[in-house]
Amino acid sequence: MSEPLALLQQNAIKQHCRMLRLPTVGGQCARLAEQAQREHQGYLDYLAALLQAELEEREQKTVVRRLREAHLPKVKTLEEFDFAQAPAISASKLYELAGGGYIERAEPVVFLGDCGTGKTHLLTGLCVAACRQKRRVRFSTATGLVNELVEAKQQLQLRRVLARWDRYDLIAIDEVGYVPLAEVGAEFLFQVIADRAEQAAVILTTNLPFSEWTQVIPNARLCKALLDRITDRAHIIETGTESFRFRRTLGQRARKERGQKEGA
DSSP: OOHHHHHHHHHHHHHHHHHHTOHHHHHHHHHHHHHHHHTTOOHHHHHHHHHHHHHHHHHHHHHHHHHHHHTOSSOOOGGGSOGGGOTTSOHHHHHHHHTTHHHHTTOOEEEEEOTTSSHHHHHHHHHHHHHHTTOOEEEEEHHHHHHHHHHHHHTTOHHHHHHHHHTOSEEEEEEETSSOOOHHHHHHHHHHHHHHTTTSEEEEEESSOGGGGGGTOOOHHHHHHHHHHHHTTOEEEEEESSOHHHHHHHHHHHHHHHHHHHHO
């Protein structure tokens, strides 16, 4: 086949693929055709390779879109977490959760521990794992979520915003307990979590033992009802009290001082 004719055919195929919304097939058809010819592949093998390339590209784009829609502060994975620095945390338990069974069973996950013990990293790691499974995920701090709902109420959009939160397969609420909540804020937090109870999964991080939650939710009855929803069938993972982030900072400082002494 002459080169001008082959080029015309490729342009026609790309045009057809644009109309059919198969951009990867259009972009890869020539390269995969050359590969099929070199490897003496049959027509069906070539077609299978084209469709596989299209499927893989779509799956990758879906994962990228899910990560973007999750609004994660940073994309951190479980593979990046240094479990050796956090002996109280079971790596096998976290990787088991990353499989997503807790999402299918609508079981809460609670990370409880002091600042710097890896709670947000682990929460984010589970969110990334869920996005890789093409699940719809949304992250927010507790304060951010409450502020969003308060603003929605003021704009008479509360029902619409709550419905949007209900549609996620997994919501992750960070820093519960860091800032005291006004009663209306506590009520909104309760509503979001209660609406998902036994229906959809939620992950929380908190620096407060459950016995001290009345410090941030003064309404004792509401606090008890919220804890009842959060802890029912929950995976409660204690991350400890010793900040390995602080230890890491001290280690970096010590190495820097040693380097300065050796260079002197």
